[in-house]
Amino acid sequence: MSERADVGSPPSSGKAPKASDLRARLFVWSVWTVMVVAVLACIARYAHNVPLAEDWLLVPPLTGHEPDLASWLWAQNNEHRLPLPRLALLGLLRLTGGDFRSGMVFNVVLLAALSAGMILVARRLRGRTSVADAFFPVALLHLGNWANLVWGWQLQFVLSTTLVCCLLLLLVTQRTTLRPGPALAAGVCLVMLPLTGANGLVFVPLLAAGMVWEGLRLRRARGSTGVPGWAPLWLVGSSVVAVLISGLYFVGWERPSWNASAGTDVGAAAETSAKFFALGLGPGASRSWKLSILAVSAVLLTALVLVVRAVLQRRGVERHRAIGLCLFLGAAGLLAVVLGWGRPAGPGQALPERYVLLAVPALCAAYFASQLYSPATVRRLMQGGLLAVMIVMLPINTSDGFTWRDWYGSGMGAVERDLDAGIPRSQLAARHQSFLLHWNLDMLEANMEMLRRAGIGPFRHLQPDPTGLAQP
Numbered sequence: 001m002s003e004r005a006d007v008g009s010p011p012s013s014g015k016a017p018k019a020s021d022l023r024a025r026l027f028v029w030s031v032w033t034v035m036v037v038a039v040l041a042c043i044a045r046y047a048h049n050v051p052l053a054e055d056w057l058l059v060p061p062l063t064g065h066e067p068d069l070a071s072w073l074w075a076q077n078n079e080h081r082l083p084l085p086r087l088a089l090l091g092l093l094r095l096t097g098g099d100f101r102s103g104m105v106f107n108v109v110l111l112a113a114l115s116a117g118m119i120l121v122a123r124r125l126r127g128r129t130s131v132a133d134a135f136f137p138v139a140l141l142h143l144g145n146w147a148n149l150v151w152g153w154q155l156q157f158v159l160s161t162t163l164v165c166c167l168l169l170l171l172v173t174q175r176t177t178l179r180p181g182p183a184l185a186a187g188v189c190l191v192m193l194p195l196t197g198a199n200g201l202v203f204v205p206l207l208a209a210g211m212v213w214e215g216l217r218l219r220r221a222r223g224s225t226g227v228p229g230w231a232p233l234w235l236v237g238s239s240v241v242a243v244l245i246s247g248l249y250f251v252g253w254e255r256p257s258w259n260a261s262a263g264t265d266v267g268a269a270a271e272t273s274a275k276f277f278a279l280g281l282g283p284g285a286s287r288s289w290k291l292s293i294l295a296v297s298a299v300l301l302t303a304l305v306l307v308v309r310a311v312l313q314r315r316g317v318e319r320h321r322a323i324g325l326c327l328f329l330g331a332a333g334l335l336a337v338v339l340g341w342g343r344p345a346g347p348g349q350a351l352p353e354r355y356v357l358l359a360v361p362a363l364c365a366a367y368f369a370s371q372l373y374s375p376a377t378v379r380r381l382m383q384g385g386l387l388a389v390m391i392v393m394l395p396i397n398t399s400d401g402f403t404w405r406d407w408y409g410s411g412m413g414a415v416e417r418d419l420d421a422g423i424p425r426s427q428l429a430a431r432h433q434s435f436l437l438h439w440n441l442d443m444l445e446a447n448m449e450m451l452r453r454a455g456i457g458p459f460r461h462l463q464p465d466p467t468g469l470a471q472p
Contacts, residue, residue: 024129028119031134035141036112039149043108046405047101047150048412049457051447054153055100056437058086059447062093063454078256079342080197081249085156092152098456103152108141110162111149115140118364121169125371132383135367138390139360144282144397146404147354157357160200163189164361167207171324172368174317183231186211187238194246199358202338204246206331208239210324215239217320273340275351280359281389284396286351295389296363299382303366304329306373325369332362353404411435422463425449 051059054077060066073083092102118136123129141149148154166189170182190207193200215235277300278285278292285292307329310322335358343351363386370382415432423431429445437444451459 021128024131024133027131028129028134028137032112032115032119032137035115035137036108038143039108039141040105042143042146042405043101043104043150046409047104048408048416049100050412050415050459051100051436052151052153052408052412053437055103055151056444056447058089058093058100059450061090062098063450063456065450076253080156080199081253082156082195082197084192084195085153085159085197088159089152089155098451098454100152100457103155104150107149107152107155107158110155110158111140112137114162114165117169118165121173122368122371124173125368130383132380132387135383135387135390136364138387138394139280139363140357142282142390142394142397143401144284144353144393145356146401147352148357150405150408151354154354154357156197157199157354160193160196161357161361163193163196163200164203165364167203168328168361168365168368171321171328172372174321180228180231183235187234190242191238191245194242194249198338198342199335201246201249202335203331204242206327206334208242210327211235211239214320214324269337269340271340272343272351273336276336276339276355276359277362278359279351279356280363282393282397283353283356283400284393287396299366299386300329300362302374302378302382303369306369306378310373322373325365325372328365329362329369332365336362353400416458419458419461422461424463424465425452426465428462 057077061069061072066072073086074081088106089103092106093100096102115137119129119133122133122136143149148157167186170186170189174182190204190211193207194204212235215232218235219232274293274297275285275289278289278296280296281292304326307322307325311319311326314322339355339358367383367386370379374382411432415428415436418428418431425448426445429436429441429448433441433444448459448462449464451457452462452464454460
């Protein structure tokens with residue numbers, strides 16, 4: 001059997017295959033459309049133009065009160081340095097006149113584009129669309145992802161997931177020697193990853209090692225491959241830059257004081273890592289951790305076996321692609337280990353729902369591994385099974401997402417009612433600190449005043465304190 005036969009061939013000519021492909025495309029793109037429209041409708045209906053938690057960090061630079069923008073971009077937030085998401089969110093806010101819903105819409109646009117790209121890549125590999133390809137929009141855009149989709153600050157997770165998955169797509173589409181365009185895109189994505197926080201940085205070491213190895217291989221063989229001389233140097237150079245940025249990330253880095261006990265319990269860390277992978281199915285995975293962990297473990301272990309077997313049995317470019325997939329799965333596993341070590345959860349404790357998005361790339365890699373390297377029966381079982389589980393989980397995940405919606409809507413509604421009632425600034429901040437910015441009352445009050453002076457959003461109606469307390 002040729003290498004190409006394993007990855008699926010275009011359907012033979014004839015009306016039946018064409019009709020089947022048309023029905024599959026109609027189904028998959030209808031699902032994509034429904035998922036995107038549903039999330040945008042929720043933003044239109046339930047989102048509020050009021051900062052939440054870390055959103056308040058954007059207020060000083062937005063209103064011109066940040067004296068050192070470079071330091072602000074590089075500043076640590078928990079374990080993360082987030083210059084790229086901070087810069088993108090600040091740009092969106094300035095473009096929209098300070099509308100904090102702009103980040104929410106941008107999150108949806110990125111994930112919608114990513115899921116569309118995955119549908120198209122799966123079609124390219126297979127030669128046709130499969131109904132199972134609806135897995136991608138369901139996994140990335142279900143309403144269990146509410147905390148990532150309807151909270152602008154979560155561009156941190158959305159951007160790192162998008163970059164990681166773009167590297168995955170560039171990897172799996174390389175049936176021949178890496179072309180200049182994909183090489184350029186891969187280098188850019190890798191350099192940007194450590195600028196999106198620790199969740200992006202963790203992927204850098206293994207993916208950079210793979211790109212350096214590929215660059216050196218192309219350098220040695222460039223006379224026979226036709227690859228431009230700059231492409232191997234770009235792969236190696238961008239990998240070195242990404243690693244250097246990752247090193248700079250830890251200069252002056254401090255562990256958050258509230259997380260001093262992280263990594264002290266190996267059992268709790270292992271449990272958290274397993275739960276993290278299970279969260280790829282959505283927050284509803286917590287209804288039965290054992291069953292969810294078993295299902296996801298079966299998928300990921302099968303994918304790992306398929307990829308390792310391909311590394312051992314294949315030759316040429318196909319072997320290089322299998323090595324790349326193996327490194328990608330290893331990087332996803334490293335993220336789970338690091339997260340388990342840094343966020344150990346005891347028995348019965350739930351992981352934050354926003355981590356759902358970070359677990360999806362591993363399942364997407366398993367989906368593509370099954371397309372590339374598994375027999376037809378295993379391929380149909382894995383891909384169809386992933387879609388079936390996500391559909392079964394959809395109402396549960398939606399219910400969990402609506403729980404977050406209700407908490408968010410209740411808190412925001414109370415804030416806006418008090419604003420309309422003319423509650424003075426200090427009283428408003430004290431009354432809603434636990435919801436809006438629980439760790440710093442002074443910052444909350446000062447930033448509310450900044451928004452009032454700038455005339456941004458509902459805070460343009462904020463009433464100053466009658467006693468004339470100190471201004472920010």
